[in-house]
Amino acid sequence: MQTFSIKNGEMMVSKEPGAVLEACSVGANLAVCIADANAPVAGLALFVLPQMPQMPNAFDEAQERLPALAAMSGLPLFFKRMLQEGLSMDNMKVWIAGAACFFSGPADLSLGSQTYTAVKKILEANKIKIAGEHVGGQFKRCVRLVVGQDGVQVSFDDQEVML
């Protein structure tokens, strides 16, 4: 079965039952996984920042090449694509994983915490519940989602959990 690798700032939606969507370079970035409990449609987006930065010379390029760069602009787009592919809001499940952090450091450098807060804010504003989350910690993660199957697999530091 086909495996799709999702990198920083990318999002992928699949309707192919059994297809694997995975993000194996999850650090402080945040993987948001969405699936329909009753239909074979699922998606994974890997957000890096809370909001799009001001970058006069490269804003359009960043939006085009990295649609999931920022949670505030990318998450609504991700939901829109999922809905276009047949996601039902009533059967929707959402999982999040990532947002690793250093032992200590200034809040301005805590990108994971900033992105996590932005994602939670959007979900709460739209009354969307999180089915499971695995965030924080001082380790990298690999996040896997299989289209048509319930749950998200998270691997980290020789361990594995199902959300």
Next chain:
Amino acid sequence: MSDDYNAPDFTLERIFEKLVNLPTFPKVIQKALALLKDPNSSIAKLAELLRYDPAITANILRFTNSAHFGLAQRITDLETALTFLGQQHITEILLASASLPYLNTPIAGYRMEPKDLWRHSIATAIAAETLAKLCSYPDPPTAFTGALLHDIGKIALNIFVGERLEGIFQLAKQEKLLFTEAEWRVLGGDHAVIGAEILQLWEFPHDIVRAVRNHHDPDLYIQDTLSAIMALANILVIQMGIGLGADAFRYNIHAELLNKLRLTRADIHRCVAMILLDFNRSQDMLNLE
């Protein structure tokens, strides 16, 4: 935890003795970098030096003819390509070509797959150059060079104490130590100290050696601008999850790091976006995928 980890030993001294056995950094690259900095030199002299190295010539021509530049006509001549690229791009290609044999290797003890260290190093180099420009640091190419080689000490540790690296990871994990603390407990030094020693042997400039030495030590990197740039570049690339090893987030960040470089949260967000765009371009051009 075994007492072995707490017993003082002379591992670091033994590693230093063995460093002379490492293959040296290619002299042709050192000479080319010197020519690039020499105001009395010329592209013709540089082409004459590089034309006998097929790998470097191929990389320069491939980069020049990549989709990034969108040239209407293919360039097949080295001197024309060098003229077209300019000093900064030439420096980057030379360093990337020379570093590949060292960096493109699995490092089992740090849980790094082949290409992880290479990808991490390229991304950190791009990040350091981006930050250097943003901070008006006078020599962005030096920031690029140092950052490209900042983790070279991991390679030496992998070669000389390979199996003991797993013990460092387990010690750090079980006792929730900073990774450098665990390295010091097991080896009597850390990969930054060993990396600096290698670069000194390879006769790299002192400011690069110092920045590599300091890049995980908040008390040291906060005192020196190039060290602070390299530390921050590494921190941003770790957060982006690019080529992470087992040490990943097991470090502290100095609370004043952004103030030292006069950067704001918005600057950091802009930098991260620029680094990602440039890194993706570099992957296309260097075939990092």
